Each structure stands twice: as structure tokens, then as C-alpha cells.
Amino acid sequence: LAKTTQPISMDSYEGQEVNITCSHNNIATNDYITWYQQFPSQGPRFIIQGYKTKVTNEVASLFIPADRKSSTLSLPRVSLSDTAVYYCLVGGPNSGGYQKVTFGTGTKLQVIP
Amino acid sequence: SQTIHQWPATLVQPVGSPLSLECTVEGTSNPNLYWYRQAAGRGLQLLFYSVGIGQISSEVPQNLSASRPQDRQFILSSKKLLLSDSGFYLCAWSGGNIGTEAFFGQGTRLTVV
Numbered sequence: 001l002a003k004t005t006q007p008i009s010m011d012s013y014e015g016q017e018v019n020i021t022c023s024h025n026n027i028a029t030n031d032y033i034t035w036y037q038q039f040p041s042q043g044p045r046f047i048i049q050g051y052k053t054k055v056t057n058e059v060a061s062l063f064i065p066a067d068r069k070s071s072t073l074s075l076p077r078v079s080l081s082d083t084a085v086y087y088c089l090v091g092g093p094n095s096g097g098y099q100k101v102t103f104g105t106g107t108k109l110q111v112i113p
Numbered sequence: 114s115q116t117i118h119q120w121p122a123t124l125v126q127p128v129g130s131p132l133s134l135e136c137t138v139e140g141t142s143n144p145n146l147y148w149y150r151q152a153a154g155r156g157l158q159l160l161f162y163s164v165g166i167g168q169i170s171s172e173v174p175q176n177l178s179a180s181r182p183q184d185r186q187f188i189l190s191s192k193k194l195l196l197s198d199s200g201f202y203l204c205a206w207s208g209g210n211i212g213t214e215a216f217f218g219q220g221t222r223l224t225v226v
Contacts, residue, residue, distance in 0.1 A: 034214055041201065041220065041222070042217075042219065042220065043203045043205065043217025043218055043219060043220050044157070044203075044215075044217055045217070046214050046215070046216065049214055087156075087157075100159065100162055100170075100172075101145075101147055101159070101162075101205065101207055101215045102159050103149075103156055103157040103159070104156065105156045106156055
């Protein structure tokens with residue numbers, strides 16, 4: 001599995017856009033990039049997944065440059081309820097990620113009123 | 114739609130006692146199944162994963178074991194609990210078709226006393 005590196009923590013004020021970047025220099029050709037959100041005492045929740053360029057859903061956007069060695073999760077206009085840990089995962093068929101879903105340390109986002 | 118059930122939600126067990134946590138998935142067939150543990154304030158540690166009935170892969174040597182007696186049932190066990198086994202245990206499943214999207218149960222908070 002491609003190793004990922006993300007900031008340990010981030011602070012943001014309510015209403016701001018938050019961008020969390022994840023580095024994955026060893027990403028394989030068939031790997032996808034997936035982001036999860038975890039609140040205390042709950043299981044992680046899938047946010048968004050992408051392969052290249054840009055993906056957007058009702059919750060977030062995911063920006064992936066052409067070399068795919070990094071990705072950026074963008075949360076528009078965060079609120080206090082977005083305070084959570086955000087995990088970036090990389091994996092897919094034929095890279096070991098098909099069978100294993102392994103989490104890194106994540107980024108703890110604290111939204112400030 | 115697919116759902117995952119994990120129980121119990123909380124558990125307090127004495128040191129040396131046995132453990133059995135059960136997880137079942139509905140609405141899908143042949144899922145990949147996972148057990149994770151999360152110590153307080155830490156990331157998720159993958160303990161076991163399974164790609165089919167009777168097929169278990171262990172990620173971390175320890176006094177825990179896992180079994181998959183049926184396609185959508187995953188059990189985490191221990192013959193004798195240690196204090197260090199305390200933590201938040203999460204079961205998850207994935208379809209394994211694309212990337213690493215996984216869906217988590219609500220978790221079991223285990224306290225070994």
C-alpha cells in the first residue's frame with residue numbers, strides 16, 4: 001500500500017474553507033484516493049473518493065494533480081460539526097489495497113467559533 | 114441497502130476473561146471484512162481482515178484471533194484478555210471493487226479491568 005503523509009492537526013474558523021493535503025508519492029497506477037471522517041467514539045465515515053483531476057459531492061471536493069502524488073480534500077464553509085479527524089487512504093486493485101484498508105494517523109481538524 | 118451490525122456497544126471485562134465480539138453485514142455478499150482497534154487518542158490499527166469464509170489475515174501478533182464462520186459474519190475473540198486489550202474495536206466491510214471504500218460499524222468500547 002502507498003504510504004500517506006498528512007498534517008497531524010489543523011485549526012480553522014467557522015465559515016472558512018479548509019484544505020487538507022495528503023502526500024502519497026508511491027501511489028500505484030491502479031490506486032484510488034479515499035478520504036474518511038471520524039468523530040469521537042464513532043467509526044470512520046466515507047467522504048469522497050477519486051482517481052484523478054477533481055471530484056465533488058455534496059460534502060467535499062477532492063483535487064488530484066496530474067502526477068497523483070498528492071491530493072487535497074476541500075471542505076467548503078466549515079462549521080463546528082466538522083470538527084473531526086480526517087484520514088487519507090490510497091489503495092486499489094492489484095496493489096494490496098484491494099484486500100487491506102489501512103489507515104494512517106489522520107489530520108485532526110478543530111473548527112473554532 | 115447494506116448495513117453492518119456490531120455488538121455489544123460497550124463491554125467491561127476482567128483481566129484473564131474471554132472475549133467474543135460479533136459483526137454481521139446485511140445486503141451484500143462476499144464482502145471483505147475487517148477488525149480494527151483504536152486506543153484512546155490514537156489512529157486505527159488494522160487487526161485482521163478476511164476476503165472469504167475461513168480466510169483470515171492477521172496484521173498484528175497478539176492474543177486476539179478472528180474467525181469468519183459465515184460469509185457475512187466476522188468474530189473477534191480472545192481466550193484471556195490483557196489490560197492492553199482495552200480500546201475501541203471497529204468492524205468494517207468493503208466490496209473491494211473500487212479503491213478502498215469501507216463501511217464501519219458503530220464500534221465496541223472494551224475496558225479490561
